[in-house]
Amino acid sequence: xxxxxxxxxxxxxxxxxxxxxxxxxxxxxxxxxxxxxxxxxxxxxxxxxxxxxxxxxxxxxxxxxxxxxxxxxxxxxxxxxxxxxxxxxxxxxxxxxxxxxxxxxxxxxxxxxxxxxxxxxxxxxxxxxxxxxxxxxxxxxxxxxxxxxxxxxxxxxxxxxxxxxxxxxxxxxxxxxxxxxxxxxxxxxxxxxxxxxxxxxxxxxxxxxxxxxxxxxxxxxxxxxxxxxxxxxxxxxxxxxxxxxxxxxxxxxxxxxxxxxxxxxxxxxxxxxxxxxxxxxxxxxxxxxxxxxxxxxxxxxxxxxxxxxxxxxxxxxxxxxxxxxxxxxxxxxxxxxxxxxxxxxxxxxxxxxxxxxxxxxxxxxxxxxxxxxxxxxxxxxxxxxxxxxxxxxxxxxxxxxxxxxxxxxxxxxxxxxxxxxxxxxxxxxxxxxxxxxxxxxxxxxxxxxxxxxxxxxxxxxxxxxxxxxxxxxxxxxxxxxxxxxxxxxxxxxxxxxxxxxxxxxxxxxxxxxxxxxxxxxxxxxxxxxxxxxxxxxxxxxxxxxxxxxxxxxxxxxxxxxxxxxxxxxxxxxxxxxxxxxxxxxxxxxxxxxxxxxxxxxxxx
DNA sequence: GCTCCTTTGAAGTTT
DNA sequence: AAACTTCAAAGGAGC
Numbered sequence: 001x002x003x004x005x006x007x008x009x010x011x012x013x014x015x016x017x018x019x020x021x022x023x024x025x026x027x028x029x030x031x032x033x034x035x036x037x038x039x040x041x042x043x044x045x046x047x048x049x050x051x052x053x054x055x056x057x058x059x060x061x062x063x064x065x066x067x068x069x070x071x072x073x074x075x076x077x078x079x080x081x082x083x084x085x086x087x088x089x090x091x092x093x094x095x096x097x098x099x100x101x102x103x104x105x106x107x108x109x110x111x112x113x114x115x116x117x118x119x120x121x122x123x124x125x126x127x128x129x130x131x132x133x134x135x136x137x138x139x140x141x142x143x144x145x146x147x148x149x150x151x152x153x154x155x156x157x158x159x160x161x162x163x164x165x166x167x168x169x170x171x172x173x174x175x176x177x178x179x180x181x182x183x184x185x186x187x188x189x190x191x192x193x194x195x196x197x198x199x200x201x202x203x204x205x206x207x208x209x210x211x212x213x214x215x216x217x218x219x220x221x222x223x224x225x226x227x228x229x230x231x232x233x234x235x236x237x238x239x240x241x242x243x244x245x246x247x248x249x250x251x252x253x254x255x256x257x258x259x260x261x262x263x264x265x266x267x268x269x270x271x272x273x274x275x276x277x278x279x280x281x282x283x284x285x286x287x288x289x290x291x292x293x294x295x296x297x298x299x300x301x302x303x304x305x306x307x308x309x310x311x312x313x314x315x316x317x318x319x320x321x322x323x324x325x326x327x328x329x330x331x332x333x334x335x336x337x338x339x340x341x342x343x344x345x346x347x348x349x350x351x352x353x354x355x356x357x358x359x360x361x362x363x364x365x366x367x368x369x370x371x372x373x374x375x376x377x378x379x380x381x382x383x384x385x386x387x388x389x390x391x392x393x394x395x396x397x398x399x400x401x402x403x404x405x406x407x408x409x410x411x412x413x414x415x416x417x418x419x420x421x422x423x424x425x426x427x428x429x430x431x432x433x434x435x436x437x438x439x440x441x442x443x444x445x446x447x448x449x450x451x452x453x454x455x456x457x458x459x460x461x462x463x464x465x466x467x468x469x470x471x472x473x474x475x476x477x478x479x480x481x482x483x484x485x486x487x488x489x490x491x492x493x494x495x496x497x498x499x500x501x502x503x504x505x506x507x508x509x510x511x512x513x514x515x516x517x518x519x520x521x522x523x524x525x526x527x528x529x530x531x532x533x534x535x536x537x538x539x540x541x542x543x544x545x546x547x548x549x550x551x552x553x554x555x556x557x558x559x560x561x562x563x564x565x566x567x568x569x570x571x572x573x574x575x576x577x578x579x580x581x582x583x584x585x586x587x588x589x590x591x592x593x594x595x596x597x598x599x600x601x602x603x604x
Numbered sequence: 605g606c607t608c609c610t611t612t613g614a615a616g617t618t619t
Numbered sequence: 620a621a622a623c624t625t626c627a628a629a630g631g632a633g634c
Contacts, residue, residue: 354612
């Protein structure tokens with residue numbers, strides 16, 4: 001299991017990323033006056049993952065012992081753990097140390113070693129409550145549980161104070177764990193707002209099995225993938241224990257919250273969403289990354305056919321079950337190996353925390369900024385990601401962890417290496433890793449490449465660096481306009497670029513965001529300022545489109561302004577402002593630093 | 605139709 | 620162990 005030792009993946013990426021995160025943390029200090037932000041944010045972030053990672057191991061002492069002691073917050077974690085264990089002992093008579101509760105995978109407790117607990121939304125007690133059997137502690141721990149559920153599944157508009165809901169919740173209980181999760185409602189989701197953050201709900205609907213799996217689920221071979229699927233070890237959470245073909249009889253983990261008639265016990269309102277925005281992600285798109293054909297037909301009542309989204313067939317979109325069966329008996333036909341591989345489903349990697357976040361927020365950014373170019377959107381999302389609070393990030397880390405867990409359960413033999421198309425370092429080397437315009441952009445000999453040569457790649461326009469159409473070349477022979485900022489920040493803008501000056505939105509851009517390292521490859525274009533035609537693009541704050549160079553959006557101070565693709569006429573006078581004015585532009589215009597969030601949650 | 609862009613994170617590989 | 624590489628999502632754009 002990765003990230004158990006706090007190293008490697010626990011480091012959460014490269015140092016630059018950590019630096020960025022730290023920058024964001026510093027920003028958070030400014031904004032939220034959170035004293036806990038003084039801690040080493042790298043540790044904090046790492047702990048976020050640790051928390052997620054240790055959730056599944058909460059029942060495994062050996063795993064916990066193997067884990068190296070945390071570098072910081074030891075006392076707190078120890079205390080928290082002690083209190084957790086004590087609470088568990090009090091409430092379930094030592095169940096906490098015993099075999100994992102059948103429903104554990106769903107009602108699991110984030111590791112108390114998490115960093116954000118001290119000032120976070122969840123108290124150790126609350127998490128303890130949700131770790132114990134519901135039938136024992138639902139009543140007493142209702143409120144913390146609701147808090148936890150709200151964090152985990154914001155979709156649920158859990159109103160802890162609603163006595164009626166509480167009563168309904170109690171009624172939903174049943175003596176046996178299997179009944180606790182009795183669920184005939186496939187997915188708890190808002191009819192109009194499908195929370196894109198809940199692939200786990202999809203999974204859970206299909207795979208969550210708080211109770212003992214049916215005997216037929218002990219299949220050791222995935223009928224589709226052919227990957228051996230060993231039975232679940234007793235110590236492994238059955239969180240995502242089932243193959244897509246077994247999803248039919250798996251009750252929803254939230255079933256105990258969902259009445260039989262499809263009416264949620266707790267009203268699911270838009271208010272229950274952390275991000276009550278209309279999302280383009282649909283159930284099929286966001287809730288099921290697995291195509292239907294990957295879900296073997298089952299005789300169960302489950303007819304939704306929601307597949308696991310991680311499986312795609314590269315060649316045939318709707319691979320019939322017959323073909324799957326054929327692949328199972330390929331030994332008979334002995335088709336060519338090529339054909340076999342052709343039919344072999346492509347099991348995608350589980351989404352990491354950021355990917356989950358992007359999946360959720362993309363639609364929002366697109367809607368707010370009218371941007372469609374993913375590259376630009378991803379930049380915005382990347383900054384927003386850093387702007388997220390630890391609690392919010394932890395939510396995604398937790399989801400990502402569960403994604404991985406589910407993925408690992410579904411495809412034990414799968415490895416990320418399987419998706420290495422050409423093998424490591426052999427194919428599809430990302431341009432990012434290359435030196436810009438290394439040798440692969442010979443199609444524009446007269447553009448920046450030819451103009452400046454490889455030795456002066458920093459003088460290239462952004463598109464040229466990305467092997468795209470040279471905007472300077474397009475604008476006219478010798479007319480080198482300043483390329484739009486690759487990320488809407490000053491990083492990719494020339495120091496004297498008037499773009500930032502001309503944009504009122506950029507005035508409100510937080511400095512930390514402006515100075516945040518966003519790209520490893522994009523550098524300020526020192527040549528861009530040399531020639532600034534009057535039609536230079538104005539990149540506005542927040543939502544900027546760099547590569548398209550035409551779509552400029554403004555999401556200033558959280559307020560959505562004109563985000564339609566526009567080309568603003570930059571004031572030529574502004575172009576002559578001194579560099580110092582630009583660097584301290586926010587002070588020039590008297591705009592106070594704004595929160596990192598580029599877009600307001602609400603237009604109120 | 606393929607690849608790139610662009611982000612972060614996970615995981616694999618190489619040094 | 621550190622550095623490096625690939626892939627995951629997304630959709631426009633270039634070739």
